Amino acid sequence: MEKDIQKKIDELLSKMTLREKIGQLNQPETPTADKIEEFKDMVRKGEVGSILMSCGATAGNDAQGAINVEFYNKLQRIAVEESPNGIPILFGRDVIHGHNTVFPIPLAMTASFNEELIEKSFMDIAKEASNDSIHWTFTPMLDLARDPRWGRIIEGPGEDPYLGARVAVAAVRGLQGNNVSDKDKILACAKHYIGYGASEGGRDYHRTEITDYSLFNYYLPAFKGAVDAGALTVMSSFNDVSGQPVTSSRYYLTEILRNKLGFMGFVVSDYDAVSQLKKQGVAQDEEDCADMSLSAGLDMDMHDSVYLNNLEKSVKEKRISEDIIDTAVRRVLYVKFKKGLFDNPYCEKKEINRISHFEDALKMAEESIVLLKNDNGLLPLKKDKKVGLVGPFVHERRSLLGSWTLDGKESETRNIYEAMREKAPGKIEGITGVGLGWDSSVRCMFESDVVVLCLGESWTATGEHRAVSDISLTDDQKMLIKKAKQTGKKTVGVLFCGRPIEMQGIADNFDALILAWHGGNMCADAVANIIYGDCVPSGRMPMTAVRKATHIPLYYNVTSSGRPVNCYYGENAGDCYVDSLATPYYPFGYGLSYTEFRYSDIRCDNPQLSVDNIKNGKKFILSVDVENIGEYNSKETVQLYINDKVASMMRPIKELKGFKKILINKGEKVSVKFELGYEELGFYLSNGEYTVEPGEFSVYIGKNSLTNRSITIKII
Numbered sequence: 001m002e003k004d005i006q007k008k009i010d011e012l013l014s015k016m017t018l019r020e021k022i023g024q025l026n027q028p029e030t031p032t033a034d035k036i037e038e039f040k041d042m043v044r045k046g047e048v049g050s051i052l053m054s055c056g057a058t059a060g061n062d063a064q065g066a067i068n069v070e071f072y073n074k075l076q077r078i079a080v081e082e083s084p085n086g087i088p089i090l091f092g093r094d095v096i097h098g099h100n101t102v103f104p105i106p107l108a109m110t111a112s113f114n115e116e117l118i119e120k121s122f123m124d125i126a127k128e129a130s131n132d133s134i135h136w137t138f139t140p141m142l143d144l145a146r147d148p149r150w151g152r153i154i155e156g157p158g159e160d161p162y163l164g165a166r167v168a169v170a171a172v173r174g175l176q177g178n179n180v181s182d183k184d185k186i187l188a189c190a191k192h193y194i195g196y197g198a199s200e201g202g203r204d205y206h207r208t209e210i211t212d213y214s215l216f217n218y219y220l221p222a223f224k225g226a227v228d229a230g231a232l233t234v235m236s237s238f239n240d241v242s243g244q245p246v247t248s249s250r251y252y253l254t255e256i257l258r259n260k261l262g263f264m265g266f267v268v269s270d271y272d273a274v275s276q277l278k279k280q281g282v283a284q285d286e287e288d289c290a291d292m293s294l295s296a297g298l299d300m301d302m303h304d305s306v307y308l309n310n311l312e313k314s315v316k317e318k319r320i321s322e323d324i325i326d327t328a329v330r331r332v333l334y335v336k337f338k339k340g341l342f343d344n345p346y347c348e349k350k351e352i353n354r355i356s357h358f359e360d361a362l363k364m365a366e367e368s369i370v371l372l373k374n375d376n377g378l379l380p381l382k383k384d385k386k387v388g389l390v391g392p393f394v395h396e397r398r399s400l401l402g403s404w405t406l407d408g409k410e411s412e413t414r415n416i417y418e419a420m421r422e423k424a425p426g427k428i429e430g431i432t433g434v435g436l437g438w439d440s441s442v443r444c445m446f447e448s449d450v451v452v453l454c455l456g457e458s459w460t461a462t463g464e465h466r467a468v469s470d471i472s473l474t475d476d477q478k479m480l481i482k483k484a485k486q487t488g489k490k491t492v493g494v495l496f497c498g499r500p501i502e503m504q505g506i507a508d509n510f511d512a513l514i515l516a517w518h519g520g521n522m523c524a525d526a527v528a529n530i531i532y533g534d535c536v537p538s539g540r541m542p543m544t545a546v547r548k549a550t551h552i553p554l555y556y557n558v559t560s561s562g563r564p565v566n567c568y569y570g571e572n573a574g575d576c577y578v579d580s581l582a583t584p585y586y587p588f589g590y591g592l593s594y595t596e597f598r599y600s601d602i603r604c605d606n607p608q609l610s611v612d613n614i615k616n617g618k619k620f621i622l623s624v625d626v627e628n629i630g631e632y633n634s635k636e637t638v639q640l641y642i643n644d645k646v647a648s649m650m651r652p653i654k655e656l657k658g659f660k661k662i663l664i665n666k667g668e669k670v671s672v673k674f675e676l677g678y679e680e681l682g683f684y685l686s687n688g689e690y691t692v693e694p695g696e697f698s699v700y701i702g703k704n705s706l707t708n709r710s711i712t713i714k715i716i
């Protein structure tokens with residue numbers, strides 16, 4: 001900890017009563033209108049360290065539901081001018097993928113494989129949020145997840161630890177910048193630590209079973225990325241890991257997070273998670289909950305006031321030493337000093353020109369869209385074609401914004417009908433109807449040159465506490481696909497989804513298929529740009545799209561079975577299930593372009609290095625030529641995977657260890673270089689020790705996780 005901050009914290013601590021100290025660890029929600037006076041009193045007494053700025057009809061929102069900056073400034077003034085030590089309150093809100101301007105859901109942002117754009121998006125997000133009194137957001141969500149039934153799949157980076165870590169770094173950099181005390185920066189919160197994405201069956205909040213070997217190699221890397229990038233807060237997760245609720249686990253919260261990853265900030269609980277320890281059956285009463293969580297290393301209690309109501313007694317009865325409380329308070333104050341709250345406690349709201357934010361949201365939406373299928377180059381469409389735009393999402397706005405959108409507006413979101421009509425005036429007929437509207441839909445399809453079916457899932461089928469057991473489309477939508485097929489017209493499918501849905505029986509019926517996600521304010525414009533070729537698609541799957549939901553979990557970075565049945569890679573795939581083929585429908589890293597890229601063989605000038613060389617920073621240098629041999633200038637995401645052929649523990653058949661997204665103009669050939677060193681070539685043993693072992697590695701460079709082009713390198 002920096003010395004000057006340390007000194008200020010010491011001074012403050014020496015003046016604080018035990019009650020005020022505990023107040024710093026307390027994070028109530030914004031009060032409802034009838035509780036404001038009572039709440040102000042708490043602030044006056046120093047009992048409110050932070051506020052969870054909730055949404056809904058509370059006093060923190062004005063008539064339009066927007067944040068009432070004046071209200072928060074007033075509360076802050078009470079804290080600064082009337083509370084015993086004038087410690088400012090930290091205001092936190094869920095700004096997950098956009099504040100006023102809504103960007104694509106995080107899973108879609110990840111599909112862009114474009115860290116620069118992700119960082120820029122989070123810069124815009126921080127700028128808007130900080131202008132609305134927000135100091136701290138509960139983002140990025142970094143839960144590795146392999147089950148698309150989980151509603152929260154939309155919030156995270158998908159199934160890959162390496163990609164997750166790179167996205168984490170970009171998000172933290174965008175939110176916090178080089179100096180988080182800058183007025184237009186906000187604190188990041190890496191959540192939900194740890195293992196929440198592994199909930200059984202994708203059922204939210206359910207138990208998880210994670211070995212330490214998996215923990216270190218799969219679940220932790222994204223959090224390590226966030227911590228290394230300087231994330232100043234972490235949120236512990238609701239779930240238990242193999243019988244240990246994370247909320248009260250010293251092993252996860254202190255031994256791993258602090259002692260191993262070197263995290264310096266504070267840990268906040270998830271909503272009411274401290275009191276939920278009773279329900280999880282490890283605590284007798286709230287006193288227990290408070291003692292256990294605090295001792296484990298959980299510094300701030302979100303919402304349930306269990307710390308505030310119990311910790312004083314715990315100290316008096318000597319169950320908890322005041323030192324433990326001091327340690328947690330130090331961490332909270334440290335973050336408040338780093339944020340510059342003591343110098344700038346108030347929000348001075350200013351006009352923000354959001355035009356550039358919408359432009360960034362458009363770029364982000366465009367690059368997140370994945371072209372899944374394009375038979376005979378049906379796309380892009382010519383603007384003189386008569387398009388029958390049909391399906392329940394033709395006039396939809398709200399779902400395009402996605403879940404976890406507290407401050408975005410439908411009124412700032414165009415629907416696909418409007419966006420398409422602007423591109424090709426007079427050529428678009430748009431019909432929403434299914435069910436009662438069948439006749440008009442079918443007529444519209446017959447009268448068009450090309451059918452574009454706008455399908456997907458509602459935003460309410462995604463997000464917290466919204467797992468689904470069926471990741472297919474509704475029966476109505478399937479019927480629509482069937483009817484489109486019967487017309488014999490060329491048909492493009494556009495999927496507005498929060499997750500990769502079940503593809504069998506859906507993807508097969510389209511000539512072209514676009515995964516548009518819930519892409520935010522500019523989603524429809526991005527889709528229209530792609531359909532007409534004003535933008536060339538470049539998104540890649542951040543997780544596997546399964547044929548059937550019954551194949552879940554299906555993910556690319558599996559270890560090899562001893563028998564020849566690695567279905568993911570098509571090795572005797574028929575042996576996996578006797579009744580269905582279990583290869584992925586679309587594998588991790590997959591996505592098409594309108595152009596074509598030709599890859600050369602892989603080169604490596606130094607295919608052999610010693611373990612010592614590697615430990616001392618030497619790297620294998622690999623390169624490949626990628627040539628755009630098609631008709632469009634386009635971005636390509638060149639992906640590098642490794643396989644550690646023989647190791648002391650089983651290693652994945654393939655694991656992503658590098659990617660570069662680059663613009664290659666038509667006719668152009670570029671040489672793409674990668675470096676592989678200590679960070680990429682090792683792995684964690686079950687005890688958390690990182691090891692780089694001698695032996696051969698296959699290195700694959702190609703378009704997606706199924707690439708076969710490889711070269712061998714050797715560590716001696």
Ligand code: BGC
Pocket residue numbers: 052094138191270271464
């Ligand atoms: C969610 C968190 C969120 C918190 C505050 C919880 O229910 O799990 O992701 O940040 O609520 O709204």
